Amino acid sequence: MGTVNISGYGDDLTVNGIRIGDLGPAEHEAIELDKGGQNYAPLEGVVVSSVKDSSTLICRKPDPAGVKAYIEEELLDGLCCYSAVNQGQLNKTIVDAVVAHLQNEKIPTVPRSIRHKYMAAFLLAATAITKMDKVVPKVAGVEAPELMAKLSRRWGYRVKGIPANEAIIVVAAENFHGRSLFAVSASTDPTAKDDFGPFLPGIQVVPFNDADALEALFKEKGDRIASYIVEPIQGEAGVILPIAGYHQRVAELCKEYNILYCVDEVQTGFARTGAHFAHQLYGVKPDLMACGKAAGGGIMPVSFVAGRRDVIDVLTPGSEGSTFGGFPLASVTAVFSIKAMVDEHLAENARKRGDRLLGHFESIRQEFPDKIKEGRGAGLLTAFEMFDKPGLDGHKVSLKLLEDGIYAKETHKTTVRLAPALTITEAGIDHIGDSIRRVIKAL
Ligand SMILES: Cc1ncc(COP(=O)(O)O)c(C=O)c1O
Numbered sequence: 001m002g003t004v005n006i007s008g009y010g011d012d013l014t015v016n017g018i019r020i021g022d023l024g025p026a027e028h029e030a031i032e033l034d035k036g037g038q039n040y041a042p043l044e045g046v047v048v049s050s051v052k053d054s055s056t057l058i059c060r061k062p063d064p065a066g067v068k069a070y071i072e073e074e075l076l077d078g079l080c081c082y083s084a085v086n087q088g089q090l091n092k093t094i095v096d097a098v099v100a101h102l103q104n105e106k107i108p109t110v111p112r113s114i115r116h117k118y119m120a121a122f123l124l125a126a127t128a129i130t131k132m133d134k135v136v137p138k139v140a141g142v143e144a145p146e147l148m149a150k151l152s153r154r155w156g157y158r159v160k161g162i163p164a165n166e167a168i169i170v171v172a173a174e175n176f177h178g179r180s181l182f183a184v185s186a187s188t189d190p191t192a193k194d195d196f197g198p199f200l201p202g203i204q205v206v207p208f209n210d211a212d213a214l215e216a217l218f219k220e221k222g223d224r225i226a227s228y229i230v231e232p233i234q235g236e237a238g239v240i241l242p243i244a245g246y247h248q249r250v251a252e253l254c255k256e257y258n259i260l261y262c263v264d265e266v267q268t269g270f271a272r273t274g275a276h277f278a279h280q281l282y283g284v285k286p287d288l289m290a291c292g293k294a295a296g297g298g299i300m301p302v303s304f305v306a307g308r309r310d311v312i313d314v315l316t317p318g319s320e321g322s323t324f325g326g327f328p329l330a331s332v333t334a335v336f337s338i339k340a341m342v343d344e345h346l347a348e349n350a351r352k353r354g355d356r357l358l359g360h361f362e363s364i365r366q367e368f369p370d371k372i373k374e375g376r377g378a379g380l381l382t383a384f385e386m387f388d389k390p391g392l393d394g395h396k397v398s399l400k401l402l403e404d405g406i407y408a409k410e411t412h413k414t415t416v417r418l419a420p421a422l423t424i425t426e427a428g429i430d431h432i433g434d435s436i437r438r439v440i441k442a443l
Contacts, residue, residue: 004016022069023069024047024060024062024063024069025044025047025060025061025062027069043399043407043409044399045061045062046059046060046061046075047059047060047070048060051089051090054087054090054091054421054424055077055088055089055421055425055428056075056089057074057075057076057077057407058075059073059074059075059407060072060073074405075405075407076405076406076407076428076431076432077089078406078407078408078418078420078432079407079409079418079420080298080419081293081298083267083270083272083293083294083381083419084293084296084298085294085297085298085421086270086271086293086297086298086341086350086421086422087294087297087337087340087341087346087421087423088298088422088423088424089298089421091297091298091340093336093340093343093344094299094337095299097333097339098299098333098336101328101332102329107328107329108328109328109329110328112321112322112323112325112326112327116331118328118331118332118335119326119328121331121332121335122135122137122326122330122331122332122335123135125334125335125338125339126304126306126334127306129276129342130277130289130291130306131285132289132306132307132308133307133308133309134307134312134313135304135305135306135307136304136305136312136315136320137303137325137326137330137331137334138292138303138305138325139301139325139330140178140292141178141267141292141293141303142179142266142292143292143303143322143325144264144266144292144303144305145177145178145183145229145266145290146177146180146182146183147290147305147320148227148229148290149182149227149229151260151288151305151307151311151312152169152226153167153169153226154314155226155310155311155314156224156225156226158314159311160226160258162226166224167202167226168202168203168224168225168226169203169225169226169227169228170214170217170225170227170228170229170259171186171203171205171206171228171229171230172205172206172207172208172230172234173206173207173208174188174234174237175188175229175230175231175237175264176189176235176237177229177266178266179192182200184199185199185200185203186200186203186205186229188205204217204221208230208234208237208240208242209240209242209243209246211246211249211250211253215253218253218256218257222257222258222259225257225259226259226260227259227260227261227262227287227288228250228254228259229262230250230262230263230264231264231267232247232265232268232273232277232278232279232281232282233268233273233278233378233381235267235381236267236411237412238383238411239376239377239383239411239415241377241378247279247282247284248283248284250284251284251286254287260287260288261284261286261287261288262286262288262289262290263278263288265277265278265279265289265290265291266290266292266293267293267381268381269289269292269293269295270291270293270294270337270341270346271346271347271350271379271422272350272380272381272419272422273350273378273379273380273381274347274351274378274380275347275379276347277291278378281378286307287307287308287311288305288307288308288312289305289307290304291303291304291305291306292304294337295334296330296334297334297340299333299337300329300330301330302330302334303325304325304326344423346422347379349423349424350380350422351379353380353420353422354377354378354379354380354381356429356430356433357377357380357382357432357433358375358376358382359433360375360429360430360432360433360436361374361375361376361382361433361436363433363437364384364433364437365384367437368440370387371386371387371440371443372384372387373385373387373414380420380422381417381419382417382418382419383415383417384415384416384436386414386440388414391443393410393413394410394414394415394416395410396443397410397416397440398410404435404438405431405435406431406432406435406436418432420432
C-alpha cells in the first residue's frame with residue numbers, strides 16, 4: 001500500500017523526506033521527467049518560486065559557483081500565464097476578496113443543484129461587462145469553446161432546423177481552442193492531433209482572414225452550418241491580427257445565412273487587447289463568446305460562455321453542467337477579477353503600454369532590418385517575428401531574454417510573444433524593449 005508523509009509549508013514543504021526548498025532546477029526537472037507526463041517543454045534551468053510584485057517573479061537558477069543548489073533572481077513576467085494574469089500577479093483586489101470570503105464570510109462549496117448567494121453576483125457582473133444576455137459558467141478555458149460547439153449544434157437543430165446529426169461547425173485554420181476532443185478535432189496543428197483520432201465529424205476549416213472562402217462555404221452548405229467559431233486575434237498562432245474589415249464582414253455573413261458568430265476570447269478577453277473584449281475593437285457583436293484565463297484573475301480557473309438569450313436558452317436542466325463551474329469561490333473570484341479590470345482601467349493601460357512596446361519593436365526592426373521581419377499586436381497581446389534564417393531562433397531568444405531577466409516564450413520557430421500584465425509600468429515596458437534590443441543585437 002502506498003503511503004505519503006507530507007509536512008511544512010513553502011520551502012519547508014516536505015513530501016516523503018524531500019524538502020522542496022532543497023531542490024535546484026536540475027532536481028525539479030528530474031522529478032518532472034520521472035513523475036510527470038511530458039506534455040510541456042518548460043524553459044530550461046529556471047524554476048519560479050514566488051511573486052515580488054504584479055509583474056515580477058522570483059525564480060531559482062543554477063548557482064554559477066556551484067556552491068548552493070540555486071540562486072534566486074527577479075524575472076519580469078512577459079507572458080503572465082498566457083494572459084491568465086492580466087490583472088497582475090496576486091492582484092490585491094482579487095486576493096483580498098478571496099481571503100475575506102474564505103476567512104470572514106466562510107464561503108461554502110456547494111454544487112449547482114442547490115442555489116448559493118454568490119451566483120447572482122457573478123451573473124450580474126458577467127452579463128454587465130460582456131453586454132450579453134446570459135452567461136453559463138465553466139472551469140477551464142477549453143470548456144468554453146467546447147460549450148459554444150454544443151450550444152451551436154443544439155441551436156442548429158432546435159431553432160434553425162438543421163436535420164438531425166448533420167450540423168456543421170466552421171473553424172479557422174491555425175486556430176487554438178484548447179485540448180479537448182472538440183478542440184483538437186478543430187485544430188490544424190499535426191502536433192496537437194497525431195494519433196488522437198478518430199476526430200469529431202461535422203467540422204469544416206476555412207483560412208483565417210479569408211471572408212470570401214467563408215462566404216463560398218456558407219453559400220454551399222449554409223443550411224447545415226450552425227456556427228463559425230473564431231478567435232478575434234489568433235493568439236497561439238503567433239498573434240495573427242485580422243485584416244481590416246474581416247470581422248465586420250464575418251458578422252454580416254453570419255447574419256445573412258442565419259449562422260451563429262462565435263468568438264473565442266479565452267486569450268484576447270479581459271482587457272488584453274486594449275478593449276474589454278477584442279471583438280469590440282472591430283465594432284461587432286458576436287452571438288456567443290467564450291472567456292477564460294483572466295476571468296479568474298490568475299487566482300483560480302474560471303471560464304464561461306456569454307451570449308444571446310435565445311441561444312443559451314436551448315440548454316435544459318441536465319443537458320450541461322460542471323461541479324465547479326460557478327461554485328461560490330469561483331463566482332467571487334470572477335466578480336472581483338471584473339472589478340479589478342474596470343477599477344484599474346486595465347484596457348486603457350493595455351492600449352498605452354502596448355503602443356509603447358510596439359514602438360520598441362519598430363525601432364528594433366529599423367535598427368536590425370535583416371533580423372526582425374515585423375512587430376505586431378493589439379493592446380498588450382504582442383509578438384515580434386524574425387526572418388527564417390540560420391541563427392534567428394525564437395527559443396534561443398527566449399533563453400537569452402531569460403538570462404537578461406525577462407520571461408517570454410516563442411510561439412513558433414521565429415516568433416516571440418510578449419503579453420505582460422496589464423498593470424505593467426512604462427519603465428517595465430522599456431526594460432522589456434531594452435532587453436530585446438540587446439538580445440537581437442547579439443544574435
Ligand atoms: C483562444 C483559446 N481558447 C482556449 C484555450 C484553452 O484554455 P485552457 O488552456 O485554459 O483550457 C486557450 C489557451 O491558450 C486559448 O488561447
